[in-house]
Structure formats: C-alpha cells, structure tokens
Ligand SMILES: Cc1cc2nc3c(=O)[nH]c(=O)nc-3n(C[C@H](O)[C@H](O)[C@H](O)COP(=O)(O)OP(=O)(O)OC[C@H]3O[C@@H](n4cnc5c(N)ncnc54)[C@H](O)[C@@H]3O)c2cc1C
C-alpha cells in the first residue's frame with residue numbers, strides 16, 4: 001500500500017472540502033483531497049445548482065402565463081421536459097470545471113478519487129493508499145433520508161439524487177416533505193406542467209416565520225400545488241407510473257411519481273470513525289464551536305458537522321477551520337448571522353432571530369418593524385406586490401430579519417451584513433438606496449424605527465415651532 005504524508009487531509013470534495021483545499025494549498029500547506037463520488041458534491045451535482053436551474057426554467061414558463069397584467073396575452077407554454085433537463089445539465093457542466101480534479105491538481109492539491117475510511121487516529125485509507133496527516137477534515141455532506149415507512153423499500157422513490165435525471169414529465173408528482181426541497185421542487189414541477197401534491201407531516205416550511213411561510217404556501221396553492229399539512233404517511237405501494245401513498249387517517253393519494261424530501265442524514269457511512277476516536281450521533285460529527293471533534297486532529301465542516309445545512313455554511317466553516325489548521329489561530333463558528341433562503345416564488349429569507357425567537361429573547365425590549373412590498377414603487381412596476389419584510393430590533397440594532405417577496409434572497413444580504421457587523425438600525429435608515437429598487441423596502445423599514453420619535457413627539461413639535469419663529 002502506498003504511504004502518503006501530508007499536512008491536511010480532507011475527506012469530501014463538496015462545498016466545504018473544496019473551499020478548504022483551495023484556501024490551504026494556496027497558503028502553502030500540503031493538501032490531500034479525497035472524493036468518492038462526483039467532484040463538487042451535492043450542491044453542484046444534485047442540490048443547489050440543478051434545483052435553481054430547474055426553478056429558472058419554471059419561472060420562464062410561468063412568465064408566459066402571467067402576461068395579462070402587462071397587456072401581454074397569456075399563453076400556456078409548450079414545455080419540452082427533456083430540453084429543460086438539458087438546460088439543467090448544461091448549467092452543471094458550465095460550473096463543473098471550477099470544482100474539477102484538474103483545477104485542484106493545478107493548484108497543487110493531491111486528489112484521490114476513492115471512498116475514504118479511517119484506520120487510526122491519524123491515518124486514512126483510500127484507493128489503496130494510506131494517508132497520514134497532521135490534520136483531517138470530514139466534509140462528507142449528507143444524503144436524502146428515506147423514513148422507514150412500510151413499502152418504502154419496494155416502491156420506486158425519487159430523491160434529489162435521481163429526480164434531475166427524469167427526462168419524461170411526471171403526470172402527477174407526489175412529494176413527501178414540505179421543507180425547502182419539497183416546496184422548491186413542487187412549484188418548479190407544477191409550473192412545468194405536472195400535477196403536484198405535497199404531503200407534510202407537520203407544518204410546511206416549519207423552520208420559518210409562520211406568517212411569512214403562509215404567503216409562500218398561499219401562492220403555491222393558487223398556482224395549483226396541493227399541500228396537505230399534518231398528514232402522517234402510513235404506507236407506500238405501487239410501481240412506477242402508479243404509486244399510492246396511504247395516510248395514517250386512511251386517505252389515499254395516487255400519483256405517477258414519488259419524491260422523498262423528508263430531510264437529510266449525515267453521510268458518515270463507511271468512514272470507520274471509531275478507529276479514529278471521533279464521536280458522532282444521528283445529527284453528525286460531534287464538534288465544538290471550533291468545529292473540532294473528540295479527536296483533536298479531526299475537524300468536521302458543512303452538513304457533516306450536524307448544524308445548518310447550506311452551501312454558504314459549509315463555505316463559512318471552511319474559513320473557520322483554515323484559520324486553525326493552516327495558520328494555527330483560534331476561531332469559532334456561530335450561527336447568529338447566517339442567512340437562509342428558500343427559492344420559491346415568492347422567495348422566503350431569514351437571518352438571525354424570527355419574531356417568535358426575538359420575543360422570547362428580548363421581551364418588551366423588542367420592536368418589530370413591518371414593511372409591505374405593496375408600498376414599494378418598483379414592486380408595483382413589476383406587478384409583484386405580495387411581500388413583507390419584518391425587522392426585529394433590540395437595543396437599537398437588528399437582531400433578526402424575515403422577508404417574503406420577490407428577490408428576498410438578494411434583499412437579505414444587506415441584513416446579513418448588518419447583523420454580522422452589529423450595525424445599528426440607524427445605519428440602514430441613513431443609507432441612500434437607489435430609486436426605484438426593492439432595496440428601498442429595507443431603508444423604509446429601518447426609517448420606521450425613528451418615525452414615532454420624529455413624527456409623534458410633542459417636544460420636538462414645540463422645538464420646531466420655536467425654531468421656525470426665531471429663524472431669520
Ligand atoms: C435539492 C437540494 C437543494 C439545495 N439547495 C441549496 C441552496 O439553494 N442553497 C444552499 O445554501 N444550500 C442548498 N442545499 C444544501 C447544500 O447542497 C449542502 O448544504 C451543501 O452541499 C453541503 O456541502 P458539504 O461540503 O457539507 O457536502 P457535499 O457538498 O454534499 O459534499 C460532500 C462530498 O463528500 C463525498 N464523500 C462522502 N463520504 C465520503 C467518503 N467516505 N470518502 C470520500 N468522499 C466522501 C461525497 O461524495 C460528496 O461529494 C441544497 C441541497 C439539496 C439536496
């Protein structure tokens with residue numbers, strides 16, 4: 001067996017692993033990167049990129065139906081489902097070189113294409129090679145979780161790993177799970193001409209502010225997506241083209257295809273973490289805020305670290321780990337300033353505390369600012385007025401922001417920056433936003449914090465009258 005000695009060995013070439021490899025090697029560390037599947041991981045091959053490419057195609061189809069308000073005759077689009085999938089594949093192909101083995105080898109990373117397993121506290125084996133490293137990073141991501149529902153093992157179940165390969169349009173897509181995957185896929189497929197039923201065991205978009213989630217759900221329902229909540233799945237039966245989901249209350253739902261979007265399980269299979277003394281549980285590798293595991297040589301990042309599962313979190317973790325294992329400096333990860341976005345139409349975005357969390361944390365010291373998209377001129381010109389921005393303010397600073405509306409994902413960026421830099425709400429109110437942009441909604445919400453102090457203030461009114469009398 002070939003022996004390799006290196007400074008840093010990274011397992012998994014997805015969003016987290018690639019960021020660490022690129023950063024560490026360019027700063028001068030020797031890096032081995034091991035990938036058992038596709039370079040680029042879930043985000044590029046079966047997650048963010050294909051889902052957003054599909055959503056873009058669906059949006060183009062929907063625009064053809066929505067022309068009436070602009071004086072454009074609405075038409076039912078002819079959707080060539082296979083060609084839509086070609087578009088999805090092309091987008092992946094275009095981005096893939098950035099994450100490729102060739103690019104990373106060009107940077108000086110030693111890339112091994114094999115599944116890795118620990119053989120000891122400081123050794124990993126992959127592809128017939130034994131790698132001894134000063135530090136290891138587990139960046140192995142997550143995989144779709146298929147709950148143990150009777151029938152799940154025999155019924156053809158699609159997941160995010162297979163749905164993008166379908167070239168024929170499903171007549172009726174059943175989706176188990178009303179989280180971000182379930183709802184993004186539900187709306188995209190509906191707009192591309194499928195009948196869609198979402199079966200959610202609790203509340204759809206249950207991690208977001210319910211008032212804002214309701215705006216998304218109502219729009220999906222208006223577009224014809226059937227969404228059942230508090231619907232417990234009892235059993236699955238059937239074959240491709242004819243699948244039946246039986247709910248615990250006896251209701252039966254029939255469809256042609258079934259997508260499982262019921263959450264993720266961390267991908268630690270075959271890693272033999274016991275050999276390395278790395279503790280883990282159902283959620284992921286057990287790590288502290290420094291992302292270090294019970295083995296001081298081993299860190300975990302991204303989905304494998306058991307927290308928020310987003311590409312930008314994996315990238316953020318990469319920075320926290322690079323500081324420690326490349327530069328030897330202390331660093332800790334926090335979640336206070338991490339945004340997330342669900343790319344439905346309207347989009348749903350969150351950073352920091354929701355209103356309910358902020359009320360619990362700050363009680364009477366909390367001010368909630370609300371701004372509707374309806375009052376924004378750009379939203380009016382675009383005909384997209386359904387939307388709401390809520391800013392939770394405590395001690396003069398934003399502690400959480402929730403947005404539902406067009407481009408909520410772009411709008412949340414400003415607030416992610418404000419919360420990360422502990423900016424005061426006055427900084428946002430004082431910003432000059434270009435007219436006419438949706439961004440003015442943020443400024444206006446922040447300005448509303450000062451309105452009562454300026455406009456409902458008898459002392460100020462008296463002072464102004466005095467100034468007006470004495471001013472020459
Ligand atoms: C449908 C879908 C849509 C999504 N959309 C978004 C979005 O819009 N925005 C967003 O921020 N996030 C989104 N996500 C989440 C995002 O994809 C993940 O959070 C992100 O990919 C996690 O990165 P990671 O580096 O932790 O893992 P991954 O990107 O999954 O990479 C892990 C890699 O490790 C490899 N690996 C695993 N075990 C081993 C082993 N033993 N040896 C060698 N290699 C191994 C795997 O093959 C994989 O390539 C989406 C996810 C899905 C499923």
Ligand SMILES: NC(=O)c1ccc[n+]([C@@H]2O[C@H](COP(=O)([O-])OP(=O)(O)OC[C@H]3O[C@@H](n4cnc5c(N)ncnc54)[C@H](O)[C@@H]3O)[C@@H](O)[C@H]2O)c1
Nearest residue numbers: 177178179180181182200201202261262263309341342343
């Ligand atoms: N836009 C984005 O950033 C984006 C998009 C997609 C996915 N993601 C990431 O991927 C992760 C996984 O997404 P997800 O939507 O699969 O998971 P999720 O955990 O967010 O949602 C799963 C949903 O399925 C429901 N569920 C679970 N078991 C069920 C059952 N047996 N019957 C009916 N309903 C059931 C849950 O109540 C939950 O609402 C997300 O948490 C997110 O971090 C992000």
